[in-house]
Amino acid sequence: MSETQKAPDRRNFVTKVASIVVGGLISVVAPVAGLLTFLDPLRRKSDTRGLVRITSLASLPENGEPRKFPVLDTLVDAWNKTENVPVGSVYVQKTGPDTVRVLNSVCPHLGCSVGYRATTQGYFCPCHKSAFAIDGSIADPKSPSPRAMDELTAEVRDGEVWVRFQNFRKGSPDKIAV
Amino acid sequence: MADTSNSPSEPGSKLQQAERWLDNRTGFKGLLHEVLFENVPGGSRWRYVWGSTLSFFFVVQVITGTFLWMSYSPSTQSAWESVYFIQHQMWGGWFLRGLHHFVAQAMTVLLVLHLMQVIIDGAYKAPREVNYWFGVVLLLLILALSLTGYLLPWDQNGYWSTAVSTNLVGMSPIVGQAAQTVVVGGANYGHQTLSRFLALHAGVIPGVIILFIVGHVYLFRRHGITPAKPLKGPDEGFWPEQILKDVVACLAVLLVVLFFVVREHGAPLGAPADPAEQFSAARPEWYFLFLFQMLKYFPGKTEIIGAIILPTLLLLTLAAMPIIGKWRLGHRFNLGFMGVMLGGVVLLTWQAMAADKNDVEFQAAKATAKRDAARAVELANGGVPITGALSLMRDDAYTRGPRIFSQNCSSCHRFDGHDGLGSPLPKDSISGSDLKGFGSREWVRGFLHADTILTSRYWGGTIHAEGDMAMWLADHAPEDEDEQAMRENVVLALSYQAKLRSQSALDVRDSARIASGIAFMRNTSSGCAECHKFQDVGTDSPELTDWGSREWTIAFVADPTHPRFFGRDNDRMPSFGTEKTLSQREIEMVVDWLRGEWHTPKATAAKP
Numbered sequence: 001m002s003e004t005q006k007a008p009d010r011r012n013f014v015t016k017v018a019s020i021v022v023g024g025l026i027s028v029v030a031p032v033a034g035l036l037t038f039l040d041p042l043r044r045k046s047d048t049r050g051l052v053r054i055t056s057l058a059s060l061p062e063n064g065e066p067r068k069f070p071v072l073d074t075l076v077d078a079w080n081k082t083e084n085v086p087v088g089s090v091y092v093q094k095t096g097p098d099t100v101r102v103l104n105s106v107c108p109h110l111g112c113s114v115g116y117r118a119t120t121q122g123y124f125c126p127c128h129k130s131a132f133a134i135d136g137s138i139a140d141p142k143s144p145s146p147r148a149m150d151e152l153t154a155e156v157r158d159g160e161v162w163v164r165f166q167n168f169r170k171g172s173p174d175k176i177a178v
Numbered sequence: 179m180a181d182t183s184n185s186p187s188e189p190g191s192k193l194q195q196a197e198r199w200l201d202n203r204t205g206f207k208g209l210l211h212e213v214l215f216e217n218v219p220g221g222s223r224w225r226y227v228w229g230s231t232l233s234f235f236f237v238v239q240v241i242t243g244t245f246l247w248m249s250y251s252p253s254t255q256s257a258w259e260s261v262y263f264i265q266h267q268m269w270g271g272w273f274l275r276g277l278h279h280f281v282a283q284a285m286t287v288l289l290v291l292h293l294m295q296v297i298i299d300g301a302y303k304a305p306r307e308v309n310y311w312f313g314v315v316l317l318l319l320i321l322a323l324s325l326t327g328y329l330l331p332w333d334q335n336g337y338w339s340t341a342v343s344t345n346l347v348g349m350s351p352i353v354g355q356a357a358q359t360v361v362v363g364g365a366n367y368g369h370q371t372l373s374r375f376l377a378l379h380a381g382v383i384p385g386v387i388i389l390f391i392v393g394h395v396y397l398f399r400r401h402g403i404t405p406a407k408p409l410k411g412p413d414e415g416f417w418p419e420q421i422l423k424d425v426v427a428c429l430a431v432l433l434v435v436l437f438f439v440v441r442e443h444g445a446p447l448g449a450p451a452d453p454a455e456q457f458s459a460a461r462p463e464w465y466f467l468f469l470f471q472m473l474k475y476f477p478g479k480t481e482i483i484g485a486i487i488l489p490t491l492l493l494l495t496l497a498a499m500p501i502i503g504k505w506r507l508g509h510r511f512n513l514g515f516m517g518v519m520l521g522g523v524v525l526l527t528w529q530a531m532a533a534d535k536n537d538v539e540f541q542a543a544k545a546t547a548k549r550d551a552a553r554a555v556e557l558a559n560g561g562v563p564i565t566g567a568l569s570l571m572r573d574d575a576y577t578r579g580p581r582i583f584s585q586n587c588s589s590c591h592r593f594d595g596h597d598g599l600g601s602p603l604p605k606d607s608i609s610g611s612d613l614k615g616f617g618s619r620e621w622v623r624g625f626l627h628a629d630t631i632l633t634s635r636y637w638g639g640t641i642h643a644e645g646d647m648a649m650w651l652a653d654h655a656p657e658d659e660d661e662q663a664m665r666e667n668v669v670l671a672l673s674y675q676a677k678l679r680s681q682s683a684l685d686v687r688d689s690a691r692i693a694s695g696i697a698f699m700r701n702t703s704s705g706c707a708e709c710h711k712f713q714d715v716g717t718d719s720p721e722l723t724d725w726g727s728r729e730w731t732i733a734f735v736a737d738p739t740h741p742r743f744f745g746r747d748n749d750r751m752p753s754f755g756t757e758k759t760l761s762q763r764e765i766e767m768v769v770d771w772l773r774g775e776w777h778t779p780k781a782t783a784a785k786p
Contacts, residue, residue, distance in 0.1 A: 012418065015418040015419060015422050016417075016418040018418075018422055019417075019418045019421045019422040019425055022422070022425040022426055022428075022429050023421070023425040025429065026234070026425060026428045026429050026432050029238075029277070029432065029436075030237075030238040030241040030242050030277060031241055033242060033245070033270055033273050033274040033277050034241055034242055034244070034245030034274060035245075036268075036269045036270030036271075036273070036274070037245055037246075037248075037249060037264065037268045037269060037270055037271045037274050038245055038248060039269065040268040040269040040270075040271070043269060076561060078260070078263050078267075079256075079259040079260065079262060079263040079267070079558060079561075079562045080259070080561065080562050080563070080564055081560070081561025081562065081563070082563065082564055
């Protein structure tokens with residue numbers, strides 16, 4: 001390196017260090033500002049919903065066969081806030097005179113939409129062929145899904161079905177709310 | 179790893195070995211050497227820093243712009259909203275926006291300094307002509323960036339300023355109209371305008387700029403620096419002497435930028451663009467103000483001279499400098515031309531600023547714009563409907579109310595002496611009462627007074643000045659303390675009818691006095707009910723039950739000629755509702771604004 005340098009070495013060293021320090025200093029400002037906004041989603045918690053009315057108990061078959069319903073609630077999407085729009089869907093089945101079971105219709109494996117098959121009386125995910133029994137438990141041990149379908153907290157009030165709608169982390173054996 | 183180079187037996191640390199391995203395959207050391215060890219004849223100097231600072235800040239713009247792009251959504255219902263979200267909701271979003279905004283301004287200044295240094299040092303002369311032309315193209319491209327970026331937040335200022343600049347494009351001969359339609363993406367400004375401007379601003383123009391910068395730097399290195407004579411000392415290397423000066427200059431500019439970013443808390447964001455809302459505060463960025471001002475000197479058909487011909491001539495002269503410079507006095511001409519041009523720009527900019535500063539209407543419009551901008555953020559904090567923030571603004575009593583008042587009421591009424599938006603009104607235009615604080619105790623107190631009711635603040639300019647009410651007040655001036663107290667009780671009782679939210683605590687506190695006042699009002703022989711209908715007593719109008727309340731006032735504005743109000747005694751007040759001059763919602767908004775009762779949503783939008 002030294003062949004092009006004519007200035008005394010010591011001064012040269014100080015100049016180099018100063019250049020690198022100042023250059024480094026000015027170079028971090030823009031990336032840091034950008035990274036803060038880029039990482040902003042990490043500090044946002046998902047909104048926790050209250051109970052949402054899904055349907056009336058009378059609309060469910062007496063034999064316990066599930067019916068799929070959209071969940072209509074307030075959707076907050078970045079700056080937008082929209083009332084009464086679909087935020088997901090659930091399977092609801094009658095399990096007693098005033099009890100229901102409510103399953104999130106999304107597969108716990110990788111998030112595909114799970115269908116109900118009346119012929120097998122169970123749920124089946126078309127993406128990776130996870131099979132679930134009518135109560136949401138894993139029906140086929142070869143199913144790639146690490147856990148049963150996600151059951152949601154539900155209540156029957158005055159003949160109406162109310163659900164606390166939630167999504168859970170996919171691909172994990174544990175049911176962790178997101 | 180199987181190393182095919184000659185290095186396995188060579189000594190040195192692992193790092194040196196890795197360096198050699200990489201250099202054998204890429205030749206990066208030679209490249210680095212090429213980049214860093216440019217000879218600087220006569221040693222490093224501060225006057226050479228401008229090119230480097232421009233390159234540095236261009237990179238800053240690419241970085242900040244890319245991150246902004248990740249959060250920006252180009253459509254008329256989401257552009258302002260996403261920028262609002264960046265500025266007011268995202269972590270450090272205001273800082274990112276501010277940096278991008280103020281670095282853009284700094285670059286404009288740096289461009290001028292760079293150009294000045296090049297012209298003064300004669301660096302445009304042979305063999306560097308092509309490089310100079312590259313620079314002129316880069317100057318135009320950077321200005322194009324600033325023009326396209328100004329629209330993207332889709333706020334009032336960006337919208338109306340861009341309308342002007344694109345209409346100027348439309349004025350250009352032959353292809354102007356077609357060019358405007360293509361750039362705008364249609365006859366009107368909308369989704370297509372935003373997506374096109376974003377593609378230009380974030381993709382096309384920066385891409386072309388990078389090509390030109392590569393060419394510019396390549397040619398610069400090919401010909402070397404143009405040393406400013408006399409040389410000040412021995413040659414130095416670009417690394418590290420000149421680089422140190424370059425980075426220190428960058429740091430200095432960055433510090434100035436950061437000062438503005440922090441002081442302004444990011445970049446300005448006006449109220450969302452509204453094609454139906456006059457925006458008298460529209461101005462281009464300060465560095466385009468000279469063009470804006472120049473237009474004023476070319477009225478009517480001569481406009482094209484100021485808008486297109488003159489700027490084109492200036493630009494052509496700028497581009498021709500290398501050729502002019504060859505003449506005997508060419509360089510001197512160039513220097514003189516640059517001086518005159520810069521002086522002209524400074525003068526025009528100063529004129530534009532001074533004109534605005536002394537323009538009362540512009541200042542009022544600016545204050546309104548500032549208030550609207552703050553209000554838009556307040557409303558958006560409660561969550562924006564999918565129809566966009568503009569629909570919140572159109573339904574907002576706080577900002578719509580004064581506009582409706584200014585357009586429909588201020589030809590007779592005033593609000594605190596002005597037209598509702600802060601503009602003064604001609605004295606002779608006043609006939610109706612000043613409606614600031616209508617229904618409040620203070621307002622009623624002045625009204626129920628024999629002298630003040632005859633001032634222009636109340637009924638001085640109306641036929642009611644000679645009516646029964648004014649006569650009654652003149653005949654019944656309170657004569658002793660008891661009568662004074664009773665009059666005050668009536669003031670409280672009548673004002674209580676208005677049910678102003680701002681007065682609710684006072685109304686509760688003074689309930690005993692109000693009850694006494696109401697008893698007087700109900701007296702059909704000597705109280706208000708002698709004439710007025712009040713609750714279940716009295717017969718005549720205007721009715722005093724709930725006088726001045728929201729419902730009463732809305733019904734009054736809708737039809738003051740209704741028997742409940744002035745009936746046939748109505749002076750000149752139009753029936754805004756029954757004549758369909760104003761919609762029900764518009765009347766509600768102006769009344770809510772007069773009452774100071776507008777809805778402000780709770781901040782809920784996606785707070786972390």
